[in-house]
Amino acid sequence: MSVPLGYYLVLGAVLFAIGLCGALTRKNAISVLMSIEIMFNAAILNFVVFWYYLHNGALTGQMFALFAIAVAAAESAVGLALVIAVYRHYKGVNVDEMRSLKG
Amino acid sequence: MNELVKQQWLIPFFPLVAAAVQSLLPRGARKLSAGICLTAMGASCLLALRAFIGTLGHHETGRAVWNFTWFDYGTTQLQLGFILDPLTAAMALMVAFVGFWIFVNATGYMHEDENFTRFFCFMSLFAAAMLGLVVANNLLLLFICWELVGLCSYLLIGFWYFKPSAAAAMKKAFITTRIGDIGFFLGLLMLYWQAGTLNLYDSGNGALEQAGKLAGMPGWFGWSMATTIAVLLFLGAMGKSAQFPLHVWLPDAMEGPTPVSALIHAATMVAAGVFMVGRMFTLFAADASGLALNIVMWVGCFTALFSATIAVAQFDIKRVLAYSTCSQLGFMMMALGAGGLVPGQFHLLAHAFFKALLFLGSGCVIIGTHHEQDMRRMGGLKKYMPITFWCYLIGMLALAGVPPFAGFFSKDEVLLVTFQRSKLAWGLATFAAFLTAFYMTRQMFMVFAGKWRGHHEPHEVRWNMWLPVAVLSAFAIGLGFFGGKYGHFLGLHEEGHDGKWLVMGLSVAVGAVGIVLGWLVYGRKAMEHAEEPDPLAAKLGVLFTWLNRKWYVDEFYDATVIRATMLLGELWRAFDKRVIDGILHGIAWTAWGVSQVVRWVGDEFLINGGFDAGCESVRLSGRELAKLQGGRIQGYLRVLCLGAVILLVIWYLK
Numbered sequence: 001m002s003v004p005l006g007y008y009l010v011l012g013a014v015l016f017a018i019g020l021c022g023a024l025t026r027k028n029a030i031s032v033l034m035s036i037e038i039m040f041n042a043a044i045l046n047f048v049v050f051w052y053y054l055h056n057g058a059l060t061g062q063m064f065a066l067f068a069i070a071v072a073a074a075e076s077a078v079g080l081a082l083v084i085a086v087y088r089h090y091k092g093v094n095v096d097e098m099r100s101l102k103g
Numbered sequence: 104m105n106e107l108v109k110q111q112w113l114i115p116f117f118p119l120v121a122a123a124v125q126s127l128l129p130r131g132a133r134k135l136s137a138g139i140c141l142t143a144m145g146a147s148c149l150l151a152l153r154a155f156i157g158t159l160g161h162h163e164t165g166r167a168v169w170n171f172t173w174f175d176y177g178t179t180q181l182q183l184g185f186i187l188d189p190l191t192a193a194m195a196l197m198v199a200f201v202g203f204w205i206f207v208n209a210t211g212y213m214h215e216d217e218n219f220t221r222f223f224c225f226m227s228l229f230a231a232a233m234l235g236l237v238v239a240n241n242l243l244l245l246f247i248c249w250e251l252v253g254l255c256s257y258l259l260i261g262f263w264y265f266k267p268s269a270a271a272a273m274k275k276a277f278i279t280t281r282i283g284d285i286g287f288f289l290g291l292l293m294l295y296w297q298a299g300t301l302n303l304y305d306s307g308n309g310a311l312e313q314a315g316k317l318a319g320m321p322g323w324f325g326w327s328m329a330t331t332i333a334v335l336l337f338l339g340a341m342g343k344s345a346q347f348p349l350h351v352w353l354p355d356a357m358e359g360p361t362p363v364s365a366l367i368h369a370a371t372m373v374a375a376g377v378f379m380v381g382r383m384f385t386l387f388a389a390d391a392s393g394l395a396l397n398i399v400m401w402v403g404c405f406t407a408l409f410s411a412t413i414a415v416a417q418f419d420i421k422r423v424l425a426y427s428t429c430s431q432l433g434f435m436m437m438a439l440g441a442g443g444l445v446p447g448q449f450h451l452l453a454h455a456f457f458k459a460l461l462f463l464g465s466g467c468v469i470i471g472t473h474h475e476q477d478m479r480r481m482g483g484l485k486k487y488m489p490i491t492f493w494c495y496l497i498g499m500l501a502l503a504g505v506p507p508f509a510g511f512f513s514k515d516e517v518l519l520v521t522f523q524r525s526k527l528a529w530g531l532a533t534f535a536a537f538l539t540a541f542y543m544t545r546q547m548f549m550v551f552a553g554k555w556r557g558h559h560e561p562h563e564v565r566w567n568m569w570l571p572v573a574v575l576s577a578f579a580i581g582l583g584f585f586g587g588k589y590g591h592f593l594g595l596h597e598e599g600h601d602g603k604w605l606v607m608g609l610s611v612a613v614g615a616v617g618i619v620l621g622w623l624v625y626g627r628k629a630m631e632h633a634e635e636p637d638p639l640a641a642k643l644g645v646l647f648t649w650l651n652r653k654w655y656v657d658e659f660y661d662a663t664v665i666r667a668t669m670l671l672g673e674l675w676r677a678f679d680k681r682v683i684d685g686i687l688h689g690i691a692w693t694a695w696g697v698s699q700v701v702r703w704v705g706d707e708f709l710i711n712g713g714f715d716a717g718c719e720s721v722r723l724s725g726r727e728l729a730k731l732q733g734g735r736i737q738g739y740l741r742v743l744c745l746g747a748v749i750l751l752v753i754w755y756l757k
Binding site (some may be wrong): 034099100 | 413733744
C-alpha cells in the first residue's frame with residue numbers, strides 16, 4: 001500500500017505517450033506494431049491498477065486484463081501476418097510507402 | 104337423360120387432358136404418348152356410347168340441356184351449355200369411335216416419324232375440340248370449338264412444315280376457312296343481338312326456340328332475320344365443309360399425314376359444317392320462303408357435281424378421295440337444303456365410316472408402297488396387299504352406292520328427298536352419283552389391278568394399320584340397315600315416298616353404269632407403264648386437262664382475288680409510305696425544329712450553364728479536400744490523436 005494510485009496512472013500515461021509517439025513517428029511497420037503493443041500495455045496497467053485500488057475483491061479487472069492480453073496477442077499475430085503480406089507486396093515495410101489508402 | 108347431360112362435358116374432357124399431358128412429354132415417349140391418347144379416346148368412346156344408349160329409350164322426349172354461367176358482365180350473363188339429344192349422341196359416338204380407330208391406325212402410319220408425340224398431341228386436341236363442338240348447346244361454345252378444330256387442322260396439315268407445299272397448304276386451309284368464318288361470326292353476333300342469347304335450347308328462351316320470332320323480323324336485303332342469320336352461318340359451313348367456291352383448301356389439305364386426312368378432312372371436321380347446319384336446322388327452315396334452304400341445296404348440289412368431275416381426272420390417290428369428300432359433303436348439304444335433316448345427317452354418319460375407311464386404306468397403300476401416292480406408279484396391289492384390297496373394295500362399293508352397303512342406303516335417301524324438292528337438283532346429283540361410281544372404279548383398277556408399275560416391291564402393312572380398316576369396313580357394310588331406325592331415333596318421320604322406286608332404281612342403275620364404264624376404260628386393258636397416258640385423256644381431249652387442272656379454280660383465284668388483294672396491299676403500302684408517313688415525318692421535323700430552338704436558348708444557356716457552374720464548384724472543393732486524405736496511415740493517426748486531445752481539452756474546460 002506504499003505506492004499511491006497516481007504514480008501508477010502517471011506510469012500508464014507515460015507508457016501510452018511513448019507508444020503513441022512511436023506509432024506516429026516510426027517508419028518501420030514492425031516498430032509501429034511494437035509501439036501499439038506498448039500502448040496496449042499502458043491500458044492493461046490501468047485496468048489492473050483501478051481494479052486493485054477501487055474494486056478489490058471482485059475478479060473483474062483481472063479478468064479484463066487477461067482478456068486484453070489474449071486479444072493483444074491475437075492482434076499482434078494478425079498484425080505480423082499483415083506486415084508479411086505488405087512486405088511481399090511492397091518489397092519493404094516502410095509505412096510511408098503504403099499510400100494507397102487515399103481519396 | 105337429365106343426369107347424363109351433366110356428364111357430357113367429360114366426353115371432350117378426356118382427350119383435352121391427354122393433349123395437355125402429351126404436350127409435356129419428351130419426344131422419345133412414343134409408347135406412353137400413344138397409350139395416353141388411345142386410353143383417352145377409348146374413355147370418350149365409352150362415355151359417348153353410354154350417352155347414346157341413354158338416349159335410345161328417351162328419344163320421344165327430345166333433348167336434355169344443361170346450361171351454366173361462364174361469367175357475368177354488368178347485369179348480363181354469358182352462358183355456356185351442353186346438350187344431349189339424338190343428333191348429338193349419334194354424332195359424338197361416331198366421332199369418338201372412328202377417331203379411336205384412326206388413332207390406332209396412326210400409331211402405325213406415324214411409326215417412323217420423329218415427332219410422334221407432337222402428332223398425337225395435336226390429334227388429341229382435335230378430338231377434344233370436335234367432341235366439344237358436337238356436345239355444345241351454345242353457339243359461342245360451338246364457335247370456339249369450331250375455331251379450335253380449324254387450328255388443329257392447320258397444325259396437322261402443316262405437320263411436315265419443312266415441305267414448302269405443306270406449309271402453303273396449311274396457310275391456304277386456314278385463310279380459306281377463315282373467309283367463311285367471318286360470315287359465321289357475323290351470324291353469331293346478329294343472333295345474339297336479335298335473340299339476346301346464344302344458348303340453342305334454354306327451356307323456351309333459347310335462340311333456336313325463338314326461330315319463329317326471328318322469321319317475322321326484317322333482316323338484310325329484304326330477307327327475314329332468320330334467313331339472314333342462317334345464310335351468314337351457312338357461309339361458315341361452306342368454308343368448313345369445303346363447299347364451292349370455298350372448296351379449294353380441302354384437296355391441298357392432303358399434304359398432311361394420311362390419318363389426319365382420314366379423321367379431320369374426311370370423317371369429322373369437314374362434316375362439322377354439315378352438322379352445324381343440321382343443328383341450326385330449325386333456324387334455316389324457320390322462314391316460309393325457304394330461301395336459306397334453297398341456297399344450301401343449290402350450293403351443295405353444285406359442289407357435289409363439280410367436285411365429282413374433278414375427281415375423275417386426278418392421279419394422286421388421296422386427291423381423288425379429297426374431291427370425292429367435297430362431292431359427298433355436297434350431297435349432305437343438298438339433302439339438308441331439300442329439307443331432309445335425317446338423310447343429310449345419316450349420310451354424314453355413313454360417309455364418315457366408309458370415307459375414313461378409304462383414307463386409312465389409302466394410308467396403308469402409301470405405307471405399303473414406300474410413300475408412293477401417284478396411282479400411275481401403283482397397280483397389282485391386290486396380290487401384295489390382300490387385306491387392304493378387300494377392305495378398300497368394301498369402302499369403294501359403299502361410296503359408289505352399291506346395295507347393300509351403307510352408302511347405297513344413305514345416298515338413296517339423299518336423292519329421294521332431293522327428288523321431292525327439285526327435279527333438276529336430283530338429276531344433277533344422280534349424274535354426280537354416276538361419276539362417283541366411275542372414278543372409284545377407275546381408282547380401284549389403277550391401284551389394285553394389273554401389274555406393279557412402281558420401283559420397290561410393295562408389302563402388306565402391320566396389324567395396327569389394317570385392323571382399323573377392317574373394323575370400319577364392317578360398319579361400311581352394316582350401317583346402312585339402320586337408316587330407317589335413325590330417322591325414328593331423331594324423332595322425325597319423313598313424309599312421302601313419291602318416286603321412291605324410280606329414284607332407287609335410277610341410283611342403282613347409274614352406279615352400275617359407272618362401274619361398268621370404269622371397267623371398260625380402265626379394267627379391260629390395264630396400264631402397262633407409269634408413263635402411259637390416261638385412256639380417258641384420249642377420249643375427253645382438252646376437257647380432261649381442264650378436269651385434271653381442277654377447272655382452273657386455283658389459277659382463277661390467283662389471277663383475281665389474290666392478285667386484287669396484293670394490288671390493294673401495294674396501294675395501301677404506297678399510301679402509307681407517301682401520305683401517312685409524309686404527315687408523320689412532317690410533324691416529327693417540325694417538333695424537332697422547335698426543340699432545337701428551345702435547346703439552344705433555354706436548355707444550353709440557362710439550365711446547363713447553371714448546373715455546370717454548380718458541378719464545377721463541387722468538383723473543386725472535392726479536389727482540395729482530397730489532399731487531406733494523403734494515404735499515410737500515420738497522418739490519419741496523428742489527426743485522430745489531435746482530435747482526441749481537443750475533445751479532452753473541451754471536456755476538461757467545461
